[in-house]
Amino acid sequence: MEGGGQTQTVESHPYVPTDLNLPDFVPGFLSQSTIVGVYGLSSLLLVSLIWIVSGRSPKISKIDRLLMCWWAFTGLTHMILEGYFAFSPEFYKEKTACYLAEVWKEYSKGDSRYAARDAGVVAVEGLTAVLEGPACLLAVYAIATRKSCSYILQLAISLGQLYGTAVYFITSYLEGDNFAASAYYYYAYYIGANASWVVIPTLIVIRCWKKICAAVQVQSQTKTKLR
Protein backbone atom coordinates (compact mmCIF):
# COMPACT_ATOMS: atom_id res chain seq x y z
CA MET A 1 0.00 0.00 0.00
CA GLU A 2 2.14 2.84 -1.24
CA GLY A 3 0.78 6.35 -1.38
CA GLY A 4 1.52 8.06 -4.71
CA GLY A 5 3.82 10.81 -3.53
CA GLN A 6 4.06 13.93 -5.74
CA THR A 7 2.81 16.27 -3.02
CA GLN A 8 1.46 15.70 0.52
CA THR A 9 -1.00 12.95 -0.39
CA VAL A 10 -2.96 11.16 2.29
CA GLU A 11 -1.18 7.85 2.97
CA SER A 12 -3.63 4.97 2.72
CA HIS A 13 -4.01 2.85 5.84
CA PRO A 14 -5.58 -0.54 6.51
CA TYR A 15 -8.04 0.75 9.15
CA VAL A 16 -11.80 1.20 9.24
CA PRO A 17 -13.45 3.69 8.83
CA THR A 18 -11.44 4.20 5.63
CA ASP A 19 -11.95 7.97 5.74
CA LEU A 20 -10.04 8.14 9.03
CA ASN A 21 -7.39 10.81 8.51
CA LEU A 22 -3.93 9.64 9.58
CA PRO A 23 -1.37 12.00 7.97
CA ASP A 24 2.14 10.55 7.61
CA PHE A 25 0.95 7.03 8.40
CA VAL A 26 3.70 4.43 7.94
CA PRO A 27 2.53 0.80 7.50
CA GLY A 28 3.77 -1.85 9.93
CA PHE A 29 6.97 -3.79 9.16
CA LEU A 30 6.51 -6.94 11.23
CA SER A 31 4.11 -9.76 10.42
CA GLN A 32 1.19 -10.62 12.69
CA SER A 33 2.86 -13.90 13.70
CA THR A 34 6.07 -12.09 14.69
CA ILE A 35 4.19 -9.52 16.79
CA VAL A 36 1.96 -12.09 18.52
CA GLY A 37 4.86 -14.55 18.81
CA VAL A 38 7.17 -12.10 20.60
CA TYR A 39 4.38 -11.15 23.04
CA GLY A 40 3.40 -14.80 23.60
CA LEU A 41 6.94 -16.06 24.10
CA SER A 42 8.07 -13.26 26.40
CA SER A 43 4.86 -13.71 28.44
CA LEU A 44 5.51 -17.46 28.65
CA LEU A 45 9.08 -16.79 29.78
CA LEU A 46 7.90 -14.34 32.46
CA VAL A 47 5.16 -16.66 33.72
CA SER A 48 7.57 -19.63 33.85
CA LEU A 49 10.09 -17.56 35.79
CA ILE A 50 7.50 -16.42 38.37
CA TRP A 51 6.14 -19.97 38.67
CA ILE A 52 9.60 -21.47 39.29
CA VAL A 53 10.81 -18.77 41.69
CA SER A 54 7.55 -18.73 43.69
CA GLY A 55 7.70 -22.55 43.90
CA ARG A 56 10.77 -22.28 46.13
CA SER A 57 8.63 -20.98 48.97
CA PRO A 58 6.55 -23.83 50.46
CA LYS A 59 4.26 -21.25 52.14
CA ILE A 60 2.78 -19.99 48.87
CA SER A 61 -0.18 -22.07 47.61
CA LYS A 62 -0.52 -23.08 43.97
CA ILE A 63 -3.44 -20.73 43.42
CA ASP A 64 -1.39 -17.84 44.82
CA ARG A 65 1.51 -18.78 42.54
CA LEU A 66 -0.86 -18.74 39.55
CA LEU A 67 -2.16 -15.35 40.68
CA MET A 68 1.41 -14.04 40.95
CA CYS A 69 1.97 -15.14 37.33
CA TRP A 70 -1.21 -13.34 36.24
CA TRP A 71 -0.37 -10.12 38.10
CA ALA A 72 3.18 -10.02 36.74
CA PHE A 73 1.93 -10.67 33.19
CA THR A 74 -0.93 -8.15 33.30
CA GLY A 75 1.15 -5.56 35.20
CA LEU A 76 3.97 -5.56 32.64
CA THR A 77 1.45 -5.57 29.77
CA HIS A 78 -0.20 -2.49 31.31
CA MET A 79 3.07 -0.67 31.97
CA ILE A 80 5.03 -1.51 28.82
CA LEU A 81 2.50 -2.05 26.01
CA GLU A 82 -0.33 0.19 27.22
CA GLY A 83 2.10 2.69 28.77
CA TYR A 84 3.79 3.13 25.39
CA PHE A 85 0.43 3.67 23.68
CA ALA A 86 -0.86 6.13 26.28
CA PHE A 87 2.13 8.43 25.81
CA SER A 88 2.85 7.93 22.09
CA PRO A 89 0.15 9.82 20.18
CA GLU A 90 2.09 9.46 16.93
CA PHE A 91 2.94 5.76 17.02
CA TYR A 92 1.36 5.24 13.59
CA LYS A 93 4.00 7.56 12.04
CA GLU A 94 6.87 5.43 13.39
CA LYS A 95 9.34 4.85 10.51
CA THR A 96 11.29 1.99 12.11
CA ALA A 97 10.16 -1.50 13.11
CA CYS A 98 9.89 -0.39 16.78
CA TYR A 99 8.13 -3.36 18.38
CA LEU A 100 5.78 -1.33 20.59
CA ALA A 101 4.62 0.83 17.67
CA GLU A 102 4.14 -2.33 15.60
CA VAL A 103 1.88 -3.79 18.29
CA TRP A 104 -0.47 -0.81 18.11
CA LYS A 105 -0.32 -0.50 14.34
CA GLU A 106 -1.46 -4.14 14.26
CA TYR A 107 -4.03 -3.89 17.07
CA SER A 108 -5.60 -0.83 15.43
CA LYS A 109 -6.86 -3.21 12.72
CA GLY A 110 -9.20 -4.55 15.40
CA ASP A 111 -9.99 -1.10 16.83
CA SER A 112 -8.98 1.94 14.80
CA ARG A 113 -9.79 4.23 17.76
CA TYR A 114 -6.22 3.50 18.89
CA ALA A 115 -4.75 5.09 15.77
CA ALA A 116 -7.46 7.79 15.83
CA ARG A 117 -6.53 8.65 19.44
CA ASP A 118 -10.10 8.40 20.78
CA ALA A 119 -10.22 10.25 24.10
CA GLY A 120 -12.11 7.47 25.92
CA VAL A 121 -9.56 4.86 24.84
CA VAL A 122 -6.58 7.06 25.76
CA ALA A 123 -8.10 7.92 29.18
CA VAL A 124 -8.70 4.26 30.03
CA GLU A 125 -5.28 3.16 28.74
CA GLY A 126 -3.58 6.01 30.63
CA LEU A 127 -5.24 5.09 33.92
CA THR A 128 -4.46 1.41 33.32
CA ALA A 129 -0.79 2.07 32.54
CA VAL A 130 -0.09 4.63 35.27
CA LEU A 131 -2.20 3.38 38.19
CA GLU A 132 -3.06 -0.26 37.57
CA GLY A 133 0.26 -1.41 36.08
CA PRO A 134 2.39 -0.58 39.13
CA ALA A 135 -0.43 -1.78 41.43
CA CYS A 136 -0.29 -5.19 39.71
CA LEU A 137 3.41 -5.53 40.52
CA LEU A 138 2.59 -4.50 44.08
CA ALA A 139 0.06 -7.36 44.11
CA VAL A 140 2.81 -9.84 43.13
CA TYR A 141 4.86 -8.56 46.08
CA ALA A 142 1.84 -8.57 48.44
CA ILE A 143 1.00 -12.19 47.60
CA ALA A 144 4.65 -13.31 47.89
CA THR A 145 5.05 -11.68 51.32
CA ARG A 146 1.52 -12.67 52.46
CA LYS A 147 0.52 -9.11 53.29
CA SER A 148 -2.90 -8.66 54.88
CA CYS A 149 -3.85 -6.12 52.20
CA SER A 150 -3.27 -8.64 49.39
CA TYR A 151 -6.94 -9.54 48.77
CA ILE A 152 -8.19 -5.97 48.89
CA LEU A 153 -5.42 -4.84 46.53
CA GLN A 154 -6.24 -7.60 44.04
CA LEU A 155 -9.94 -6.77 44.27
CA ALA A 156 -9.33 -3.04 43.73
CA ILE A 157 -7.16 -3.60 40.64
CA SER A 158 -9.55 -6.17 39.16
CA LEU A 159 -12.51 -3.82 39.61
CA GLY A 160 -10.49 -1.10 37.86
CA GLN A 161 -9.72 -3.47 34.98
CA LEU A 162 -13.40 -4.41 34.68
CA TYR A 163 -14.51 -0.76 34.80
CA GLY A 164 -11.94 0.16 32.15
CA THR A 165 -12.98 -2.70 29.87
CA ALA A 166 -16.65 -1.74 30.33
CA VAL A 167 -15.95 1.89 29.33
CA TYR A 168 -13.88 0.59 26.40
CA PHE A 169 -16.69 -1.59 25.00
CA ILE A 170 -19.56 0.80 25.79
CA THR A 171 -17.91 3.83 24.13
CA SER A 172 -17.28 1.72 21.01
CA TYR A 173 -20.93 0.61 20.99
CA LEU A 174 -22.12 4.22 21.40
CA GLU A 175 -19.87 5.40 18.56
CA GLY A 176 -21.23 2.81 16.13
CA ASP A 177 -19.02 -0.24 16.77
CA ASN A 178 -17.45 0.08 13.31
CA PHE A 179 -13.72 0.26 13.99
CA ALA A 180 -12.48 -3.17 12.90
CA ALA A 181 -10.88 -3.79 9.50
CA SER A 182 -12.72 -7.12 9.15
CA ALA A 183 -14.76 -9.64 11.13
CA TYR A 184 -11.53 -11.58 11.72
CA TYR A 185 -9.81 -8.62 13.38
CA TYR A 186 -13.00 -7.76 15.28
CA TYR A 187 -13.18 -11.19 16.93
CA ALA A 188 -9.43 -11.90 17.18
CA TYR A 189 -8.29 -8.52 18.51
CA TYR A 190 -11.24 -6.45 19.77
CA ILE A 191 -13.09 -9.36 21.40
CA GLY A 192 -10.43 -12.09 21.78
CA ALA A 193 -7.53 -10.06 23.12
CA ASN A 194 -9.76 -8.30 25.67
CA ALA A 195 -11.68 -11.37 26.83
CA SER A 196 -9.00 -12.35 29.39
CA TRP A 197 -9.40 -8.95 31.06
CA VAL A 198 -13.11 -9.63 31.55
CA VAL A 199 -12.97 -13.29 32.64
CA ILE A 200 -9.91 -13.32 34.94
CA PRO A 201 -10.66 -10.08 36.87
CA THR A 202 -14.24 -11.33 37.37
CA LEU A 203 -12.97 -14.59 38.89
CA ILE A 204 -10.50 -12.68 41.10
CA VAL A 205 -13.20 -10.25 42.28
CA ILE A 206 -15.47 -13.15 43.28
CA ARG A 207 -12.63 -14.96 45.11
CA CYS A 208 -11.37 -11.86 46.98
CA TRP A 209 -14.90 -10.73 47.84
CA LYS A 210 -15.61 -14.09 49.52
CA LYS A 211 -12.25 -14.13 51.34
CA ILE A 212 -12.74 -10.58 52.65
CA CYS A 213 -16.36 -11.12 53.75
CA ALA A 214 -15.28 -14.28 55.57
CA ALA A 215 -12.44 -12.41 57.31
CA VAL A 216 -14.71 -9.53 58.37
CA GLN A 217 -17.28 -12.03 59.64
CA VAL A 218 -14.66 -13.91 61.68
CA GLN A 219 -13.43 -10.64 63.16
CA SER A 220 -16.92 -9.49 64.18
CA GLN A 221 -17.60 -12.91 65.74
CA THR A 222 -14.28 -12.72 67.63
CA LYS A 223 -15.29 -9.28 68.91
CA THR A 224 -18.66 -10.59 70.07
CA LYS A 225 -17.02 -13.50 71.89
CA LEU A 226 -14.58 -11.17 73.66
CA ARG A 227 -17.41 -9.11 75.10
Add this chain to the structure above:
Amino acid sequence: MEGGGQTQTVESHPYVPTDLNLPDFVPGFLSQSTIVGVYGLSSLLLVSLIWIVSGRSPKISKIDRLLMCWWAFTGLTHMILEGYFAFSPEFYKEKTACYLAEVWKEYSKGDSRYAARDAGVVAVEGLTAVLEGPACLLAVYAIATRKSCSYILQLAISLGQLYGTAVYFITSYLEGDNFAASAYYYYAYYIGANASWVVIPTLIVIRCWKKICAAVQVQSQTKTKLR
Protein backbone atom coordinates in the same frame (compact mmCIF):
# COMPACT_ATOMS: atom_id res chain seq x y z
CA MET B 1 -32.59 33.61 22.72
CA GLU B 2 -35.28 33.00 20.14
CA GLY B 3 -34.42 31.41 16.82
CA GLY B 4 -36.09 33.28 13.91
CA GLY B 5 -38.34 30.54 12.64
CA GLN B 6 -39.33 30.83 8.95
CA THR B 7 -37.70 27.55 8.01
CA GLN B 8 -35.61 24.98 9.93
CA THR B 9 -33.07 27.44 11.36
CA VAL B 10 -30.44 26.26 13.83
CA GLU B 11 -31.64 27.24 17.30
CA SER B 12 -28.95 29.13 19.17
CA HIS B 13 -27.85 27.58 22.46
CA PRO B 14 -25.89 28.88 25.45
CA TYR B 15 -23.18 26.19 25.25
CA VAL B 16 -19.50 26.23 24.32
CA PRO B 17 -18.18 25.45 21.73
CA THR B 18 -20.72 27.72 20.02
CA ASP B 19 -20.54 25.76 16.76
CA LEU B 20 -21.91 22.69 18.56
CA ASN B 21 -24.83 21.52 16.44
CA LEU B 22 -27.98 20.91 18.53
CA PRO B 23 -30.95 20.84 16.13
CA ASP B 24 -34.33 21.59 17.75
CA PHE B 25 -32.71 22.82 20.96
CA VAL B 26 -35.24 24.29 23.38
CA PRO B 27 -33.84 26.65 26.07
CA GLY B 28 -34.45 25.81 29.74
CA PHE B 29 -37.51 27.16 31.52
CA LEU B 30 -36.46 27.05 35.17
CA SER B 31 -33.96 29.40 36.78
CA GLN B 32 -30.66 28.17 38.17
CA SER B 33 -31.83 28.83 41.74
CA THR B 34 -35.00 26.77 41.20
CA ILE B 35 -33.05 23.83 39.75
CA VAL B 36 -30.35 23.88 42.43
CA GLY B 37 -32.93 24.63 45.15
CA VAL B 38 -35.14 21.63 44.32
CA TYR B 39 -32.09 19.33 44.28
CA GLY B 40 -30.70 20.80 47.50
CA LEU B 41 -34.01 20.69 49.39
CA SER B 42 -34.98 17.18 48.32
CA SER B 43 -31.48 15.97 49.20
CA LEU B 44 -31.74 17.66 52.61
CA LEU B 45 -35.12 16.02 53.17
CA LEU B 46 -33.75 12.59 52.22
CA VAL B 47 -30.66 12.96 54.40
CA SER B 48 -32.73 14.15 57.39
CA LEU B 49 -35.09 11.20 56.98
CA ILE B 50 -32.24 8.65 56.88
CA TRP B 51 -30.53 10.36 59.83
CA ILE B 52 -33.69 10.27 61.97
CA VAL B 53 -34.73 6.73 61.06
CA SER B 54 -31.21 5.31 61.51
CA GLY B 55 -30.98 7.07 64.89
CA ARG B 56 -33.68 4.78 66.25
CA SER B 57 -31.22 1.87 66.22
CA PRO B 58 -28.70 2.26 69.07
CA LYS B 59 -26.41 -0.29 67.35
CA ILE B 60 -25.57 1.99 64.40
CA SER B 61 -22.68 4.38 65.08
CA LYS B 62 -22.84 8.05 64.07
CA ILE B 63 -20.26 7.57 61.32
CA ASP B 64 -22.32 4.71 59.90
CA ARG B 65 -25.45 6.87 60.02
CA LEU B 66 -23.60 9.61 58.12
CA LEU B 67 -22.46 7.02 55.58
CA MET B 68 -26.04 5.79 55.16
CA CYS B 69 -27.07 9.39 54.40
CA TRP B 70 -24.29 9.69 51.81
CA TRP B 71 -25.11 6.36 50.13
CA ALA B 72 -28.83 7.16 49.93
CA PHE B 73 -28.11 10.63 48.52
CA THR B 74 -25.51 9.50 45.97
CA GLY B 75 -27.50 6.37 45.03
CA LEU B 76 -30.66 8.30 44.22
CA THR B 77 -28.63 10.98 42.39
CA HIS B 78 -27.05 8.23 40.26
CA MET B 79 -30.33 6.44 39.56
CA ILE B 80 -32.67 9.38 39.03
CA LEU B 81 -30.59 12.29 37.68
CA GLU B 82 -27.83 10.36 35.93
CA GLY B 83 -30.19 7.53 34.94
CA TYR B 84 -32.43 10.05 33.16
CA PHE B 85 -29.44 11.53 31.33
CA ALA B 86 -28.00 8.16 30.29
CA PHE B 87 -31.22 7.11 28.59
CA SER B 88 -32.46 10.49 27.28
CA PRO B 89 -30.28 11.40 24.29
CA GLU B 90 -32.68 14.18 23.28
CA PHE B 91 -33.19 15.93 26.63
CA TYR B 92 -32.12 19.27 25.12
CA LYS B 93 -35.16 19.16 22.79
CA GLU B 94 -37.59 18.84 25.73
CA LYS B 95 -40.40 21.36 25.20
CA THR B 96 -41.83 21.30 28.74
CA ALA B 97 -40.24 22.33 32.03
CA CYS B 98 -39.48 18.67 32.86
CA TYR B 99 -37.23 18.98 35.92
CA LEU B 100 -34.76 16.24 34.90
CA ALA B 101 -34.28 17.73 31.43
CA GLU B 102 -33.84 21.17 33.02
CA VAL B 103 -31.06 19.82 35.25
CA TRP B 104 -29.04 18.65 32.24
CA LYS B 105 -29.82 21.72 30.12
CA GLU B 106 -28.39 23.74 33.00
CA TYR B 107 -25.44 21.46 33.78
CA SER B 108 -24.41 21.42 30.10
CA LYS B 109 -23.40 25.07 30.59
CA GLY B 110 -20.55 23.69 32.68
CA ASP B 111 -19.86 20.76 30.33
CA SER B 112 -21.46 20.83 26.88
CA ARG B 113 -20.39 17.21 26.28
CA TYR B 114 -23.65 16.30 28.02
CA ALA B 115 -25.74 18.01 25.35
CA ALA B 116 -23.31 16.82 22.64
CA ARG B 117 -23.72 13.23 23.86
CA ASP B 118 -19.99 12.53 24.16
CA ALA B 119 -19.51 8.74 24.20
CA GLY B 120 -17.12 8.80 27.19
CA VAL B 121 -19.57 10.83 29.30
CA VAL B 122 -22.55 8.63 28.34
CA ALA B 123 -20.57 5.42 29.06
CA VAL B 124 -19.52 6.63 32.52
CA GLU B 125 -23.00 7.97 33.35
CA GLY B 126 -24.61 4.76 32.13
CA LEU B 127 -22.37 2.56 34.30
CA THR B 128 -22.92 4.89 37.25
CA ALA B 129 -26.70 4.89 36.89
CA VAL B 130 -27.20 1.18 36.18
CA LEU B 131 -24.54 -0.48 38.36
CA GLU B 132 -23.45 1.99 41.02
CA GLY B 133 -26.84 3.56 41.79
CA PRO B 134 -28.53 0.33 42.93
CA ALA B 135 -25.28 -0.76 44.65
CA CYS B 136 -25.37 2.46 46.73
CA LEU B 137 -28.86 1.60 48.01
CA LEU B 138 -27.58 -1.90 48.77
CA ALA B 139 -24.81 -0.21 50.83
CA VAL B 140 -27.46 1.65 52.88
CA TYR B 141 -29.11 -1.70 53.59
CA ALA B 142 -25.76 -3.45 54.29
CA ILE B 143 -24.75 -0.79 56.85
CA ALA B 144 -28.19 -0.80 58.50
CA THR B 145 -28.18 -4.58 58.88
CA ARG B 146 -24.46 -4.74 59.74
CA LYS B 147 -23.66 -7.19 56.95
CA SER B 148 -20.07 -8.47 56.82
CA CYS B 149 -19.78 -7.38 53.19
CA SER B 150 -20.59 -3.75 54.02
CA TYR B 151 -17.00 -2.44 53.87
CA ILE B 152 -16.08 -4.27 50.71
CA LEU B 153 -19.27 -3.09 49.02
CA GLN B 154 -18.62 0.54 50.00
CA LEU B 155 -15.02 0.26 48.82
CA ALA B 156 -16.04 -1.27 45.47
CA ILE B 157 -18.62 1.46 44.75
CA SER B 158 -16.27 4.25 45.82
CA LEU B 159 -13.50 2.93 43.56
CA GLY B 160 -16.02 2.84 40.70
CA GLN B 161 -17.03 6.45 41.40
CA LEU B 162 -13.37 7.52 41.47
CA TYR B 163 -12.60 5.65 38.24
CA GLY B 164 -15.62 7.20 36.54
CA THR B 165 -14.70 10.71 37.69
CA ALA B 166 -11.10 10.17 36.51
CA VAL B 167 -12.28 9.09 33.04
CA TYR B 168 -14.67 12.07 33.03
CA PHE B 169 -11.94 14.63 33.74
CA ILE B 170 -9.20 12.99 31.64
CA THR B 171 -11.37 12.71 28.49
CA SER B 172 -12.29 16.39 28.85
CA TYR B 173 -8.60 17.31 29.20
CA LEU B 174 -7.69 15.21 26.13
CA GLU B 175 -10.47 16.83 24.08
CA GLY B 176 -9.27 20.36 24.86
CA ASP B 177 -11.07 21.19 28.13
CA ASN B 178 -13.20 23.82 26.38
CA PHE B 179 -16.77 22.81 27.16
CA ALA B 180 -17.85 25.40 29.74
CA ALA B 181 -19.91 28.48 28.84
CA SER B 182 -17.84 30.65 31.21
CA ALA B 183 -15.30 30.44 34.01
CA TYR B 184 -18.20 30.65 36.49
CA TYR B 185 -19.91 27.55 35.06
CA TYR B 186 -16.54 25.78 34.77
CA TYR B 187 -15.79 26.14 38.47
CA ALA B 188 -19.37 25.94 39.80
CA TYR B 189 -20.60 22.97 37.74
CA TYR B 190 -17.68 21.12 36.15
CA ILE B 191 -15.33 21.38 39.14
CA GLY B 192 -17.62 22.20 42.08
CA ALA B 193 -20.47 19.77 41.47
CA ASN B 194 -18.03 16.89 40.89
CA ALA B 195 -15.67 17.63 43.79
CA SER B 196 -17.80 15.72 46.31
CA TRP B 197 -17.46 12.59 44.18
CA VAL B 198 -13.67 12.85 44.42
CA VAL B 199 -13.30 13.79 48.10
CA ILE B 200 -15.94 11.57 49.75
CA PRO B 201 -15.18 8.33 47.83
CA THR B 202 -11.47 8.85 48.56
CA LEU B 203 -12.19 9.12 52.31
CA ILE B 204 -14.44 6.04 52.18
CA VAL B 205 -11.81 4.02 50.26
CA ILE B 206 -9.16 4.87 52.88
CA ARG B 207 -11.49 3.98 55.77
CA CYS B 208 -12.71 0.69 54.27
CA TRP B 209 -9.21 -0.31 53.17
CA LYS B 210 -7.94 0.07 56.74
CA LYS B 211 -10.93 -1.79 58.23
CA ILE B 212 -10.58 -4.69 55.78
CA CYS B 213 -6.78 -5.01 56.20
CA ALA B 214 -7.26 -5.04 59.97
CA ALA B 215 -9.95 -7.74 59.71
CA VAL B 216 -7.82 -9.93 57.42
CA GLN B 217 -4.85 -9.49 59.77
CA VAL B 218 -6.92 -10.50 62.80
CA GLN B 219 -8.18 -13.54 60.92
CA SER B 220 -4.69 -14.69 59.87
CA GLN B 221 -3.45 -14.21 63.46
CA THR B 222 -6.41 -16.23 64.75
CA LYS B 223 -5.54 -18.99 62.27
CA THR B 224 -1.90 -18.98 63.41
CA LYS B 225 -2.94 -19.24 67.07
CA LEU B 226 -5.27 -22.15 66.33
CA ARG B 227 -2.38 -24.18 64.86
